[in-house]
Amino acid sequence: GEQVEQRPPHLSVREGDSAFIICTYTDSATAYFYWYKQEPGAGLQLLMSVFSNVDRKEEQGLTVLLNKKDKRLSLNLTAAHPGDSAVYFCAVKDTGYQNFYFGKGTSLTVIP
Amino acid sequence: DMKVTQMPRYLIKRMGENVLLECGQDMSHETMYWYRQDPGLGLQLIYISYDVDSNSEGDIPKGYRVSRKKREHFSLILDSAKTNQTSVYFCASSLEGDEQYFGPGTRLTVL
Numbered sequence: 001g002e003q004v005e006q007r008p009p010h011l012s013v014r015e016g017d018s019a020f021i022i023c024t025y026t027d028s029a030t031a032y033f034y035w036y037k038q039e040p041g042a043g044l045q046l047l048m049s050v051f052s053n054v055d056r057k058e059e060q061g062l063t064v065l066l067n068k069k070d071k072r073l074s075l076n077l078t079a080a081h082p083g084d085s086a087v088y089f090c091a092v093k094d095t096g097y098q099n100f101y102f103g104k105g106t107s108l109t110v111i112p
Numbered sequence: 113d114m115k116v117t118q119m120p121r122y123l124i125k126r127m128g129e130n131v132l133l134e135c136g137q138d139m140s141h142e143t144m145y146w147y148r149q150d151p152g153l154g155l156q157l158i159y160i161s162y163d164v165d166s167n168s169e170g171d172i173p174k175g176y177r178v179s180r181k182k183r184e185h186f187s188l189i190l191d192s193a194k195t196n197q198t199s200v201y202f203c204a205s206s207l208e209g210d211e212q213y214f215g216p217g218t219r220l221t222v223l
Contacts, residue, residue, distance in 0.1 A: 009152075032210075034211060034212075036214075041216075041217075042216055042217070043116070043202055043204075043215050043216045043217050044155075044202070044204075044212075046211050046212070046213075049210075049211050089154065089155070091212075098143050098160065098162065098206065098208075099157065099160065099170075100145075100157075100212060102154050102155045103154060104152065104153065104154035105154050
């Protein structure tokens with residue numbers, strides 16, 4: 001089955017710096033890619049979704065890169081601020097299936 | 113307003129007691145999920161429901177069962193709860209396997 005590895009598990013950056021998170025997956029049939037944010041005591045909130053025909057997507061200070069050859073998905077938060085402190089999860093899904101596979105999360109701390 | 117709700121938000125039970133966790137969604141999504149989240153393990157899929165009375169085991173179904181009698185409601189049942197079922201449980205829904213919408217979670221403690 002699909003294996004999703006996410007790193008780093010913990011990340012600390014200063015306000016205004018960038019934060020970079022990577023996920024790798026194993027199944028070449030994976031077609032849908034997601035990044036979620038989880039704040040303390042809350043559920044997961046979708047940040048961005050990407051289909052496999054997209055290599056790069058930018059929205060509101062977030063950049064998602066997809067490298068299908070290397071089976072790698074990344075999230076870059078530019079100019080991080082303390083409100084970005086949370087746990088971030090990547091998730092992937094195959095075409096035609098409804099099971100999502102999650103990374104184990106990255107706990108991001110943005111230091112003022 | 114698209115929303116997934118979970119009740120209760122916090123629950124304390126003794127080992128051996130039965131537990132009922134409820135999830136509702138107002139988006140008419142056909143697919144619903146139950147996950148548990150434990151530190152360092154991320155999200156683990158317990159059950160997935162493709163529609164009313166169409167449920168399938170996830171990765172860790174042992175000790176759990178589910179019920180879906182209406183499209184908008186999905187229940188997770190623990191018959192005779194165990195201490196290792198102490199966790200945070202999340203419900204999610206999706207439309208045709210597209211992005212998931214998550215509830216706020218239920219923090220269950222089994223003493």
